[in-house]
Amino acid sequence: MSDLIVNALLDGPFVLRPRPDPVPGDLRLAWGIALAVLILGSSRAKRASLQKLHFLAHSVRTPQSRTSAARVFDGSLRPADLVVRVEPWVNRALAFAKSMGLLTLVNGKSAQLTPEGLRLCDDLMGAPVLEEEKNFLATMKPLATERAIEKIMRMETLV
């Protein structure tokens, strides 16, 4: 660039602003809270242990994790080969959902949907969002029982 252009460009006030940080979609408040509500909605008595919430929240996130979880349940992958990460965002989503009155924490061990949470869950089921996640949760519903997840976390075989 010639000096002339550089000088012309610099000859005036200019501002540098930091770009806001992009955030992955699954770390958005709405996404995480909606997922927590959907997981509880697909659980027995609309209640699930924190362990199950973490297991399903981790499993549902990517196509690979969904396939791995499904393979553990059909026996083609050993529980020991499945990496389940306990992620802080799940806890934060639960905390927000709790303070919004969508769920209650029972004995600090499990979470249960409130009537308001249940209404939100119904609305979410009817809305065209989180389709992959809803599908996955529906297939997991009969398989991912508390007992089964306890076994997986202890790396015991399911059958």
Added chain:
Amino acid sequence: MTFRLRQLRLRAETSAGTYGADIAFDPGLNVIWADNTCGKSTCLQGILYALGLEKMLSPRREIPLPYVMTTYLDDPGTRQRHNVLQSSVWIEIENNRGVVITVKRNVVSDVDGKLISVLFGPALSTPNGHYTQRDFFVLDPGAAQREAGFHRFLAEFIGWQLPRVRRYDGSETQLYVETIFPLLYVEQKAGWSALPAALPSYFQIRDVARRSVEFLLGLSTHEIELRKQQLDLDLAANKSAWTLKREELVAIAGSVSARVEGLPTVPTISEDEIAASFLAVAEGDEWLPMQAIVVALRARVEEMRAAQVPTIEQVANEATAELSKLTDEYADRSARRASLFRAKQTEVSQSYSARRRLAALDEDLQKNVDAQKLRSLGSTLTATLAADHCPTCTQPIADTLLAQRAGTAVMPVEDNIEYIKAQRAIFQKLQTRSAEALETLNRKLAIETEKANEISARIRALRADLVSPSSAPSIAAIEDRLRLERRLQGMEDALQRFEVLKAALLVTAARHAELLEVARTLPADRFSESDKLKIARFTQLIRDQVAEYDFTTFPAGEIDISLDNFKPQKEGFEIGFELSASDAIRLKWAYQLALMELGRHMPTNHPGFVVFDEPRQQEAAKISFKHLLERAATAKSANQQVIFATSEERDQLERMVAGIHCRYMAFEGFILQRI
């Protein structure tokens, strides 16, 4: 297209005798007056029942008639109650060809209620004639389409050719008569609350209101849409035929290490462009037309055939020199191949990572889109999921599930979506470039391999020569000739097949030109010029009428018709709550009559028949109702028919109709009387 009601007959047989009513109707305006609950709606719904249209009112198949026709009636004179033993509804109708038929349907009877009998003649007004009778069925599957189905018969009688429409599940069906009649018959209860009409949705027809109005107005939009869809299919089929032939060409070229030049990947309409395309062969670093190579090769082969095969002694010195040169060249070529192979490996791994990155971006995009949707979905969801403040301490929070740190700015979800899309675009370009680069590398590699193989064969032949007796013929020379002959043969074959396929491509190009010409003649939007004229006229008819009926909410000239759903709109917004109740009724009157009146000026599918059951005159001013009656009375001159049933104050009504050309029928007490 005409449907005109000439006469209605209701009959109820009881243990005490026969009760019933006979009402004749004229072309033009017909006004029926009777007190409330005296049987007006019984008469009008009787028309619907006789036509087997009860499913237009509700998906339940109940008889849409009051108990006087189904269970018991009270004698108007003696006040005694009698059970109904048998009852039936008859109507005499006429079409524009002057054909008169009488339709009879039993209400209470031993005969199946799904059966409708048609007498081919005016059996009510001229009862003594001999008329042939034929039975049809309604309600069962096929009533709209099978030959014995009454609605198929009715559509033919009116002169309707019902269009094929799409269902929600993607299948096709015929537009049902039940979805058209609500535009002609405004039913007392639900009919007045909806514009264009209270249309049944359980037939699962997509955009049912739009389809029905389009049909009634006789618009060609549906046909244009179908033609556009077909055109898209034809264009796609032609394109894939082109691609297939082109791929075949590329394969032929590949078999002789050549490439196709000047042939576009998508169909072209230029014959010259196709004719100018050619096969190119690599000679050193240049790509030359195969035709020229073939000419040179042919000359060379001819020359070799003419000459005698030399003995080894004659070529020994040259062979030694050539062997040494070729050995060097072979090493050179091998090095080039190895380097090409490494480049290919790099490209493959780059393409793979671009693909993985793209998949991850797609996944993240979907999640961000979901997060955005969750924030903008319905009010309850939005209230809950779009919190910008901590629900506990009410401090502002960033829209993230990462640790909330002061001073970090989180990109808003809309920007984030754009950001991901921008990244995706870059990676998509990268992947396309990678694919192109791989193709070039593969081709180069194939050429290098072929050359290397040629050289190694030649080296083998030369070595064999050098260890053979000196008087023997040179194997290298023989092999050289054979190789050239084989190459020539392959190229000649390829050229021949190339020409054949080029001829086939010309046919595809001609078809493509034809389809593009069709596309040019289709309008850019859904509406043809005549459709636009029709809608403009329709709008004008509505505006004229609402002005006549003293519409006051806003100037009548501001009313438009939405081209999407044919609902009235103002400045692009659907007219809803801002209308006063009386103006809503005025607009409804105007809309329904305008549908009919348009048929006086332009060809439409409206049968020129409109029924208003209790036109809600109480909600509009008297003066407006008088104007409505006057406007409806103009139907006579156009051979159309309007039927009003009302329980408006009798004196006032009679003053209103006094100066109007109409058939006025007032019933004291119950319409159903002892016969």
